[in-house]
Amino acid sequence: MSNYGTYIKALREAKNLTLREVEKQTEISNAYLSQLETGKVKQPSPLNLYKLAQLYDVSYETLMEKVGYPVPQNNGMVESTEPIAAHGRLGAVTDEEELELLDYLKFIRNRRK
Amino acid sequence: MSNYGTYIKALREAKNLTLREVEKQTEISNAYLSQLETGKVKQPSPLNLYKLAQLYDVSYETLMEKVGYPVPQNNGMVESTEPIAAHGRLGAVTDEEELELLDYLKFIRNRRK
DNA sequence: GATCATTGCTAGGTTTAGCAAGCAATATTT
DNA sequence: AAATATTGCTTGCTAAACCTAGCAATGATC
Numbered sequence: 001m002s003n004y005g006t007y008i009k010a011l012r013e014a015k016n017l018t019l020r021e022v023e024k025q026t027e028i029s030n031a032y033l034s035q036l037e038t039g040k041v042k043q044p045s046p047l048n049l050y051k052l053a054q055l056y057d058v059s060y061e062t063l064m065e066k067v068g069y070p071v072p073q074n075n076g077m078v079e080s081t082e083p084i085a086a087h088g089r090l091g092a093v094t095d096e097e098e099l100e101l102l103d104y105l106k107f108i109r110n111r112r113k
Numbered sequence: 114m115s116n117y118g119t120y121i122k123a124l125r126e127a128k129n130l131t132l133r134e135v136e137k138q139t140e141i142s143n144a145y146l147s148q149l150e151t152g153k154v155k156q157p158s159p160l161n162l163y164k165l166a167q168l169y170d171v172s173y174e175t176l177m178e179k180v181g182y183p184v185p186q187n188n189g190m191v192e193s194t195e196p197i198a199a200h201g202r203l204g205a206v207t208d209e210e211e212l213e214l215l216d217y218l219k220f221i222r223n224r225r226k
Numbered sequence: 227g228a229t230c231a232t233t234g235c236t237a238g239g240t241t242t243a244g245c246a247a248g249c250a251a252t253a254t255t256t
Numbered sequence: 257a258a259a260t261a262t263t264g265c266t267t268g269c270t271a272a273a274c275c276t277a278g279c280a281a282t283g284a285t286c
């Protein structure tokens with residue numbers, strides 16, 4: 001089970017967007033977005049993944065990999081055998097840490113209002 | 114319409130394979146393979162595309178593109194003047210935020226469960 | 227020429243992607 | 257406090273992915 005839902009939910013919340021705001025910018029219904037985030041969709045369309053990647057400023061490949069699709073560079077199917085995700089300037093970060101960082105980003109961006 | 118069907122059919126015939134031979138090696142039913150080749154499937158699973166790409170010795174990206182899916186186009190970290198530090202898996206992060214995240218990472222890793 | 231295997235393909239089915247409409251809970255406004 | 261708007265989510269629904277079983281046509285084997 002790939003559990004990419006919590007990841008894209010964390011991405012959305014880090015950007016302080018509502019499901020309906022995302023719907024507006026991606027043309028993906030908020031109902032379906034909710035299903036994506038709560039793990040009810042196994043194989044979302046690459047097109048929708050691409051839209052979300054663009055809106056959330058993450059790479060298309062990252063989302064593909066999270067979902068469990070083969071990724072070109074990776075030259076194979078990846079079921080997250082490697083628990084460490086290479087990160088920009090933050091160094092190696094585990095998936096769990098990644099979620100915590102996204103949650104903290106949300107906090108950071110909300111604290112002055 | 115993207116007409117990738119004739120392409121993968123040509124690939125198969127170039128390799129002198131029957132639908133059932135392809136079925137054996139890819140675990141994709143010959144019935145469905147036929148539908149793929151005759152333009153009856155609009156959005157085939159990336160996983161199946163990957164299997165076919167491997168068997169036919171073409172790149173996964175090529176098939177993705179033929180189908181009409183967005184293809185990952187080396188959009189790694191791009192040098193820009195914007196105050197964006199990283200487009201990693203956390204989305205766009207400013208330099209300031211990045212410092213806070215690093216600090217928080219340190220905190221995360223030092224706390225005991 | 228008759229029989230049998232192999233070919234690509236269709237019919238009919240189950241499962242899932244994705245949507246429109248609506249729900250209960252929370253937030254906002256008056 | 258009451259009315260209203262916004263939130264995430266669930267409930268059916270349609271369409272499409274993908275399968276099993278079978279078809280007609282061609283090819284082999286006797």
